[in-house]
Amino acid sequence: MxxxxxxxxxxxxxxxxxxxxxxxxxxxxxxxxxxxxxxxxxxxxxxxxxxxxxxxxxxxxxxxxxxxxxxISAGWYLAAFTVLALFYWTSFRTQVPLFLTNAATTDAVLDLLPKKSARVLDAGAGTGSLVRPLAAARPDCQFVGIEAAPGPWLIGRLLAAGTTNVDWRRGDFWADDWAAYDLIYTFLSPVPMAEVWAKAQAQMRPGARLVSNSFAVPAVAPDFIVPATEAGGRELYVYSPAAKGKAPIKG
Structure with missing residues (x-):
């Protein structure tokens, strides 16, 4: 640890x-x-x-x-520690810092959504910088954002207030059942990606997509990659975890 x-x-x-x-x-x-x-x-x-x-x-x-x-007064150090704790929370354990999705990346994810009504999960949603604009662009879809850190969660809660197709939650996305979603978006770090893949393969239904911002699943070939030039400076790795016959890349 x-x-x-x-x-x-x-x-x-x-x-x-x-x-x-x-x-x-x-x-x-x-x-x-x-x-x-x-x-x-x-x-x-x-x-x-x-x-x-x-x-x-x-x-x-x-x-x-x-x-x-x-x-400097000790109170300022305590205040700085408190702010960092509220925003980075369990990052020391999960090794997943706070990343915010930019507008260009959001547009790229929008193009990956199913054409029909769908349920979308942002696992580790930060302040909701992805789910809010997606919800505005696709009122026919239901978006779920799950964030553990209280600081980003509170900001997201305030900004998403009144958005009827956003379900904004504070908690652990690992505890959620991923079988309910048509697309799951992650922007985490290299550390949990093997665990993300295991959960996605175990729970995601056929036809559902896993989209990872910046961090590829180790030793697994994506269906395709949205290049950084089209996705706000960061590559998007797109997977179909429930697809049969997907072979890992041999190192």
Whole structure:
């Protein structure tokens, strides 16, 4: 789990620093902070954390040390932490940050909707930047947006108020039954895509589409790819999870 590895890396680094100080190492101020960061980065690498975590560990304690000299009231740090927590919520566990779908991508998804009335799910819907314009363009369709983080969810709730063909929910899209949808849209990260594919294959009905913004399902060939030039700067990977005979790509 990323959080456990983060805490463990920091604890290992601080244990080495405290041991060095006990032995008389001349460490203080920025030199101490930088040494702890370097040790935490090494520990993170040894524990097999993703590469970007190493840079985070390297910078974390030096930045805390630098911030401590700015004279900023502790209340501002608490406020910043609260805002980040409200918007990023369980990102430390899911490794899925907040991504917002742009207007050009929304237009590309609109072209992928069935011509007849359909049910569409935005799994991890953010502030509803996809479902609201789609709902306006296709009043014959029903759109469901599920978002876990309370900050984006509240914004989406306010903006979607009064839109009768948008069902705006706060919760875990993994707990939802995907059999009810004709198209499911995701804009997550590379980390959960194998799990997304497993759920889609298990639950989505024949003819239903899975559309992933930017992140392909590992080792699975999409039906087709909407190029970035036509989809707002990011590729859209389009799959038919219930299709029979779809073979994985051999690495």
């Amino acid at each position: 990323p959080l456990i590895r983060f805490v463990l890396s920091q604890l290992i680094a601080w244990a080495v620093i405290f041991a060095a100080l006990k032995l008389g190492a001349p460490l203080s101020g920025f030199a101490l902070a930088l040494s702890q960061g370097a040790l935490a980065a090494l520990a993170s690498r040894a524990l097999g954390a993703p590469r970007w975590w190493h840079a985070f560990h390297l910078a974390f304690t030096p930045l805390v040390w630098a911030a401590s000299g700015l004279g």
